[in-house]
Amino acid sequence: MTELIVQQNWFVWMTLLPLGAAVATFLAPGQARWIGLTTALFLPFCALAAIAATVFSTAQPLTVGNWPTPLGIELRTDGLALVMLAVTALVGFIISCYALGYFPPRQHHLSRTHYFWPLWLFLWGGCNALFVSGDLFNLYVTLELVSLASVALIALEGGKAALAAALRYLFIGLLGSLAYLLGVGILYATYATLDITLLGEIISDSRLNHAAMSLMIAGLVLKSALFPLHFWLPQAHTMAPAPVSAVLSALVVKAAYVVLLRLWFEVFPALDTLAIGHLLGLLGCVAIIWGSLMALRQERLKLLIAYSTIAQIGYLFLVFPLARGEAMAGAWVGGVLLMMTHACGKAAMFLMAGTIHHTAGSDRISRLAGAGGPIGVQVVVFTLAAATIIGLPPSGGFFAKWLFINAALATGQWWYIAIILSGTLLAAAYIARVLGWAFLDVKRSSYPVIPWVMKWPPLALSVIALVFGLIAYAPVQIALIGAPVSVPLLVEFGP
């Protein structure tokens, strides 16, 4: 039995299955819902099997098409890939369930919602492929696959605002990936290899490499919407239908960040990155404060959540200045942990916002008044997910912030602590505003019936996000398999 699990190439399956299903749903639109759901059911099991296979065996890196590196495409099966695959599978499964209710089958005019399933499965496959990609060019291709599917998904709504947001996102994505690709070209010119591990071993601290690094980082920063390159995100994330917003905020932004994390820790450690690290940290700080302040000012729930995403992305970029010396492992794990919890929490929040929109006809925050009534479970979802976003225990966000603060103390960078703590309070402030409306007791004229797939899956997701801190041991241990850092996570320092 174990043999059987170990010997399968689960990583390949996890990429091929959604891509194949995407084609199938495109060809048979009538059956799209069921094909999609079956795929979504299978992928979490594949992810578990992949984890089991990696944990129970010392799997060799896999090369596709049997070409040796540097020519062949090597699949990375390290811990980071595993946990991201697993989180994507979990969040993707919940989103798929929700989408069943959100896009009801009755709308049989060949509408835009028809294209949700193929696009979403393409996106899923692209994300999975990205996480296991082991060379720089493959990362580019998968990034583009993800962007292209996201662009189409944003445009699903079909209105002019949605189309404009989609086109803007397309240009941004193209700009980012071309900058990245140029950097890849420069690296290839010097080292004639694109393999991440090989490059990390032979790269040296030269000017040309710095130029390549700057280009690649700039491109990825643009794609992951770090302040001040975040301008495209609020529109893009709010114009899309709720399941798409959830996908974009929870997964797509993380995809670019995962690439950045790989580059920073596996390709460029030999380079002197102090200045760039501080620049990214500074931008992260501004993103935290500015994103939270903007979220405080929003009148629309989805916009508020989108700005909250910008703030949370700011936290993710604190990893780069904090990860030095002894604090390396702590900051890295903190980043990965935050990425995982934020994916769950933010997805739950966007799904809940979608339900509110669905029932109240608008996503103005003031329309939340009375939402605590017969659809009160939405408010519970929001409250639980909010704890994750604020970073209250026992969510993973809490422990991620713990690791960040510990790293900041250990490296003597006190100012980041002030930012992290004030960001937490600001997050609490904008969440409290929403909760204030949600708990306001107003009698509504009618309460629409919500399909159960739109009720319980988000609740499950928010509960998972909330208790993620308590179950974080296993994911963190898995993430540390083949990680570029090693324990201890918590640094103790004397006088």
Next chain:
Amino acid sequence: MNDLILLAILSSSLLPGLIIFTLPEQSVRLRTILNLGGAGVKLLLVAVLFLHVAQREYAELRLPLLPDMELVLRADALSLLFLTLSAFLWLLTTIYAIGYLEGSPHRSRFFGFFSLCVSATTGIALSGDMVTFVVFYEMLTISTYPLVVHRGTPAALHAGRIYLAYTLGGGVVLFFATVWLRAIAGPLDFRPGGVVSALDPTLYGSLTIIFALLILSLGVKAALVPLHIWLPNAMIAPAPVSALLHAVAVVKAGAFGIIRVIHDIYGINFSVELNLLFPLALLAAFTVIYGSIRALSQNDLKRRLAFSTVSQVSYILLGVTMATPLATIGGLVHLVHQGVMKITLFFCAGNLAETLGIHKIDEMDGVGRRMPWTMAAFTIGALGMIGLPPLAGFISKWYLGLGGLAADQPWIVLVLIGSTLLNSCYFLPVLHRIWFVQPRQNWPPSALRCGRETTWALLAPPLITAFLVVALGLLAHSFGSPLYWVELIAAREYGL
């Protein structure tokens, strides 16, 4: 004994809570079964644990959180003191809440968060180290908010905002202080005598700052002046929530945390050595007097009780900061005694509001004739608060006074006398009104069978707790009484 009992105790309220969230509003019976079943199972498990810990078999459970961090659940004497209090009062409050909220909307949401709140309190009691404590302490914050704003009126939401602002502000400071302390002192297991005393003397400066930050943050929930503002505002919550907030959950969590920090992180001797306790004692004494004075001028019954809580909780801190065994006994035993007395008062206030619509003190003229049993319970609670022998409050004050004298700080006795006088000033006139003033109008007659003053669910809990107030005072020295436990704890802490 199996250490998994700790996990079972935690989940006995957590699981019912999560299930209740998913129940539709109409399934009253299932919800009631889950609520009472959870509370009953928890009480049973706590009783088992109680007997074991009494024989000094401490249970401990360590679950890995992160590679260098553990979730430590441990049952020692101090945990059991708080745990028994919360498990027992939870059962009573659940019965009370079922009666109180009968027919009102959003009950699934209410009881879901209610159970989460109690789980968090249980977690606080069972925490075996600082990290675990912080986890549950913050969980308490978020699970209490929906209870405070439960009524959904603009006033309730305003109170909820204030509550969140104070507690989350405090939570952030607590978080930072704990991370800092963890970084310089390593694992922060609660251990009698503390874990930081062996550190390098060059760190004493940092340790003092961290101590101040910890007290500042825990003081928010313990309602130390000037961080108490949220507490009188939170009175807007339904009576069972106020009862739980004041007697067990939030306020006590703060006080319990301060005790843990002083006893088991810094250690009494080390705290005295660093001169950390005297400023806290002054602050506590000030809070005792200030709360009482403010209580005098409140006309709203629940607000008066709230200011009384501000004052009474600081008794606990006063006792702990004296750093003598007797004063510690007085402070810790007050943790339990104040809980039982205050919950009685809040149950009674809730009964008045629910049955007769009385919220203000000047509407209470002669209400003793309409609701004699409730008002008898109220009287016992109030007299206990004043410290009349042989009620529970007297025991606490007696030990506190003795401890103050033993610590060579006779001013404590003055504070106690002053506070007792003030207590009398704000409780005795109420009692006078209840029993000796002619009612202004005829009370609406009872619609219940045999002319019972209110439903059993509302009447039984205050009667039981009022009985306890008497019993805890009279039987203070029997096996298993709070005083018995507290003596064990003090003996362990002071190495006697």
Next chain:
Amino acid sequence: MNTVSLYAGSGIILFSLGLHALLIRRHLLRKILAANIMGSGVFMVFIAMGARGESGVADPVPQAMVLTGIVVSLCFTAVAIVLAVRINKLTGCTTLAVDEESSID
């Protein structure tokens, strides 16, 4: 200055020109063209890299990458044009209108 540097240099220049146009121009078609020119610049750099193989044989890897890149950029262009045409049909303008607070109630 050898051929390789010439190609690489022109590639970088094309990339910069495209970047400039993508940011400055408002007409959607021009933006799409600009993105394509940026892409071509990057591809030229790659081709230049391929010429550096020893013994006069070109390195096949960059050429393979450029082929893939062209496919990707073709897809993007197609999607962008579809979106641009749809926007033009809906609004009648050829630019991205900046109406941030457009209502969706």
